[in-house]
Amino acid sequence: xxxxxxxxxxxxxxxxxxxxxxxxxxxxxxxxxxxxxxxxxxxxxxxxxxxxxxxxxxxxxxxxxxxxxxxxxxxxxxxxxxxxxxxxxxxxxxxxxxxxxxxxxxxxxxxxxxxxxxxxxxxxxxxxxxxxxxxxxxxxxxxxxxxxxxxxxxxxxxxxxxxxxxxxxxxxxxxxxxxxxxxxxxxxxxxxxxxxxxxxxxxxxxxxxxxxxxxxxxxxxxxxxxxxxxxxxxxxxxxxxxxxxxxxxxxxxxxxxxxxxxxxxxxxxxxxxxxxxxxxxxxxxxxxxxxxxxxxxxxxxxxxxxxxxxxxxxxxxxxxxxxxxxxxxxxxxxxxxxxxxxxxxxxxxxxxxxxxxxxxxxxxxxxxxxxxxxxxxxxxxxxxxxxxxxxxxxxxxxxxxxxxxxxxxxxxxxxxxxxxxxxxxxxxxxxxxxxxxxxxxxxxx
Ligand SMILES: O=C(O)C1=C[C@@H](OP(=O)(O)O)[C@@H](O)[C@H](O)C1
Ligand SMILES: C=C(OP(=O)(O)O)C(=O)O
Numbered sequence: 001x002x003x004x005x006x007x008x009x010x011x012x013x014x015x016x017x018x019x020x021x022x023x024x025x026x027x028x029x030x031x032x033x034x035x036x037x038x039x040x041x042x043x044x045x046x047x048x049x050x051x052x053x054x055x056x057x058x059x060x061x062x063x064x065x066x067x068x069x070x071x072x073x074x075x076x077x078x079x080x081x082x083x084x085x086x087x088x089x090x091x092x093x094x095x096x097x098x099x100x101x102x103x104x105x106x107x108x109x110x111x112x113x114x115x116x117x118x119x120x121x122x123x124x125x126x127x128x129x130x131x132x133x134x135x136x137x138x139x140x141x142x143x144x145x146x147x148x149x150x151x152x153x154x155x156x157x158x159x160x161x162x163x164x165x166x167x168x169x170x171x172x173x174x175x176x177x178x179x180x181x182x183x184x185x186x187x188x189x190x191x192x193x194x195x196x197x198x199x200x201x202x203x204x205x206x207x208x209x210x211x212x213x214x215x216x217x218x219x220x221x222x223x224x225x226x227x228x229x230x231x232x233x234x235x236x237x238x239x240x241x242x243x244x245x246x247x248x249x250x251x252x253x254x255x256x257x258x259x260x261x262x263x264x265x266x267x268x269x270x271x272x273x274x275x276x277x278x279x280x281x282x283x284x285x286x287x288x289x290x291x292x293x294x295x296x297x298x299x300x301x302x303x304x305x306x307x308x309x310x311x312x313x314x315x316x317x318x319x320x321x322x323x324x325x326x327x328x329x330x331x332x333x334x335x336x337x338x339x340x341x342x343x344x345x346x347x348x349x350x351x352x353x354x355x356x357x358x359x360x361x362x363x364x365x366x367x368x369x370x371x372x373x374x375x376x377x378x379x380x381x382x383x384x385x386x387x388x389x390x391x392x393x394x395x396x397x398x399x400x401x402x403x404x405x406x407x408x409x410x411x412x413x414x415x416x417x418x419x420x421x422x423x424x425x426x427x428x429x430x431x432x433x434x435x436x437x438x439x440x441x442x443x444x445x
Pocket of ligand 1: 031032033103104176177178179182206207210323324347
């Protein structure tokens, strides 16, 4: 099996056509679980050993922020960290925190810091300053937090000062990002000292499975949340985060999607290890979409495998529950037997880039016919995928998704894909291209 490494991440990467993929990939840790676990371990009483933590830009910003806040942690080896919890009392009361472009860092930290109180500034890369946070700030300021915008209203950077929090009933909008509800939920035990805190969700909650991850991890740290459907959540008083001792971070189910799609498009079997039937991540349901497209999927407790069954079938489905992995379906749709429609994905517009527009632009470069709607994308594949230079918009998922366009499940073609700025994969998967090359049966680069 070719195991090449790109010499260094150059400013573009040329991928050769690959006719067959096969092999096993051990997944890096889940971003969503890693950053939640780090914050909960920091807020908890006791020391937590975290195994399988993701090492990437997004977790580095969380680790860096915790250190700036006086939380002590030690790295035992590449993926094992020991976090010494502060039991709800941060040692440092004033800090300037760089949040990169990590939604899973800035949103939960904003809520926790606003409730704990202090003098904090939170800022990130320029795209972070275009990603909305107003619904979260409104929810927190309405219960007495003191959060100000230092740039554009509704967006980071933020300045947080000590407020007078009183929340028995609060509300948060759920239709722009589920991370606002996640943030408020994770901060709720810090407010529910003597009375219950109820959180009402305003608007239709999107990306619901991410709330399940939040509730699951809160439970592991000793806090139970009462749930009334997806519209109301209550935390009873007197619950404290307590370290579970040791916690294992599953492999990243969104990262799994690229390898599973590769197996479904170009032979396989491709197996991913680290997520399986027992996963707490909604993105494992990506495999169901591949099944719907005709691929054969097999699942174990801690692995998933995909193989192709000839040409993929076009799909028309609602992808609100798996917005990240849905991007992989958009590129897999290039290999389908007809027009595919991905619906209810308006949140794509406010992520690392405007993903609806970026996806449409880049798929068109490959010859696809694309209709871009306010919250949907419709893709008719070309006869033969054209060679193209793909722009990635500083969006890790654009880079990872479009590596799949180097596969050829349908017809021989002698072209190559150029991926601009491939190093943007460092947000969640720094070794992505090496992992992709390891399942390619021909030289990838
Ligand atoms: O809570 C989380 O870990 C995430 C929630 C999702 O965001 P939205 O709720 O904004 O869709 C997802 O896209 C993001 O990558 C991670
Ligand atoms: C939307 C994403 O990231 P974030 O956690 O920054 O929202 C993503 O990883 O696709």
